[in-house]
Amino acid sequence: DQQVKQNSPSLSVQEGRISILNCDYTNSMFDYFLWYKKYPAEGPTFLISISSIKDKNEDGRFTVFLNKSAKHLSLHIVPSQPGDSAVYFCAAISAVSGGSNYKLTFGKGTLLTVNP
C-alpha cells in the first residue's frame, strides 16, 4: 500500500511563476515530512522539512504547507527557475520499533519542468 502519494507524475510551469507540488499520506503516525529534489544520476538532495506540529515552514523560495486534518502537504516554489527542474519526492518519517528508529517513506515523485 502506498502510504505517501504524489498523484501528479509531472508538472510544467513557466519561469517566474509559482510551482505547487502536492503530496497526500495515509499513515497518521507520520510525524515529520520532508521534500527532496533529485537530478538524474544523482542521489536525492534534502530541500525542506516540516514537523507535524507545524502547518508551515519557509526557506527562501521554498515553502511547505501541512494540513494534518486532510493528510495533505504541498511544496510551493516562488519564483520558479529553470534550475528547479528535477524530480521532487515527498517523504515522511514514522517512528518504528520502539520509537528510536526512523525510516523515510517516499512518494513516487513529481517531475517538475520549469520553462524559460
Next chain:
Amino acid sequence: DTGVSQDPRHKITKRGQNVTFRCDPISEHNRLYWYRQTLGQGPEFLTYFQNEAQLEKSRLLSDRFSAERPKGSFSTLEIQRTEQGDSAMYLCASSLGLPNEQFFGPGTRLTVL
C-alpha cells in the same frame, strides 16, 4: 568532498553472481540507511544502522541480501545469487542524531543481465 560516497557507481553483472556495494557516510554521522529505487518509484527503505548495530530491516531485504557496518563507519551491502529483479539504484544515506535530514549518496546502479 565531505558528502556521502558510494562505490561503484555502476555495476553490471550476470544473474547468479554475487555483488557488493560500499557506502562511506559523512564522517560524524552515526546513522546509516540503505534504500532501493526502481524505475518510476521513490526510494524504498531496506535497512538502517545506528553506529555498528543494524536496528531495522525491511521485508524487501530477502535472505540473499546482507548489510554490515563493522566499525560504525562505512557500510557494505551484499547481494548473493543476483536476480534480474534486483536491478535498481541502491542508495545510501546518513544522518547525525535525528533522521530529519538524511543526506544521500549518488547511488549504485545495478543491472543484472
